[in-house]
């Protein structure tokens with residue numbers, strides 16, 4: 207394949223009259239099986255259609271671990287490309303087409319704050335024997351490494367329950383970061399009462415908790431949240447059901463406790479897709495997850511007479527997932543065709559080894 211002698215940068219490409227689809231396909235063809243493109247369900251359609259494999263965080267991390275391709279181009283967010291780097295072989299290269307595609311929830315926890323929490327908790331508890339640290343996969347590699355080195359584990363929205371069960375078998379308490387909602391929603395469904403799940407405010411000494419609160423807690427939940435899923439409110443469900451009483455409500459567990467309590471089903475993006483795919487023709491769904499996925503479900507199932515609606519009245523998309531656009535994907539691929547790796551994501555070997563430990567514990571117990 208011949209590409210431009212000079213490959214334009216993504217910003218310039220975005221302003222050009224370019225047939226992105228055709229050029230992305232040509233670059234993919236030129237790279238053949240040296241390349242795999244992984245696409246998260248929240249990716250915009252113009253990018254998603256080029257993915258060789260799509261999935262939720264768990265499925266994509268398995269694809270990354272099993273891939274033989276030299277280049278893993280991750281159409282998702284930063285922590286996903288880090289996981290691909292950690293789980294793939296050293297000679298494979300993980301790439302994020304736009305380095306500014308982060309995750310605001312992942313950024314709500316960092317190593318300094320988690321280590322401080324661990325130190326402060328150790329003033330009240332024998333942390334190494336009493337607390338299992340669990341990080342949601344939406345977190346930086348050094349937090350996964352922290353879990354790896356303290357007998358902890360990673361979870362995704364698909365396997366959170368299995369991971370919490372495993373964790374409680376190790377030690378009696380869990381420190382769960384960064385998403386309080388996934389922790390609370392999963393813990394509650396396992397029978398842990400709300401009063402035994404306390405919120406650790408990482409800006410306050412001792413997380414803003416008394417010694418008594420820490421001692422009686424089974425789960426200590428980091429005060430993090432997803433800015434997209436926090437937009438869904440219980441009143442959105444009430445208003446929609448008042449209009450369409452036959453509606454079935456399905457939400458991602460990053461949504462608030464009140465929204466999940468009012469939902470008929472709660473689960474990962476993969477679970478949401480499967481549940482709607484398996485539903486009866488003519489059914490009506492109110493969906494509490496990111497807009498690009500809900501729009502795709504609407505398009506995909508409308509011919510079966512299924513009605514798929516977005517939960518919030520306002521547009522709430524994951525703006526960082528949206529940063530992966532055709533200009534960035536094309537720029538990445540055409541550089542690879544020219545033999546140049548751009549936007550490589552690589553995790554330092556010692557950190558990667560500890561993070562891999564926590565990820566492999568998760569993969570070993572995942573359904």
Ligand code: 13P
Pocket residue numbers: 247261262263264344362363364432458460473474475476
């Ligand atoms: P899933 O693993 O369910 O796809 O969720 C990832 C995510 O970032 C949801 O906000």
Ligand code: SF4
Pocket residue numbers: 283308309310311312344432433434435460496524525526527
């Ligand atoms: Fe992060 Fe929320 Fe975007 Fe998922 S939807 S990547 S949790 S900001």
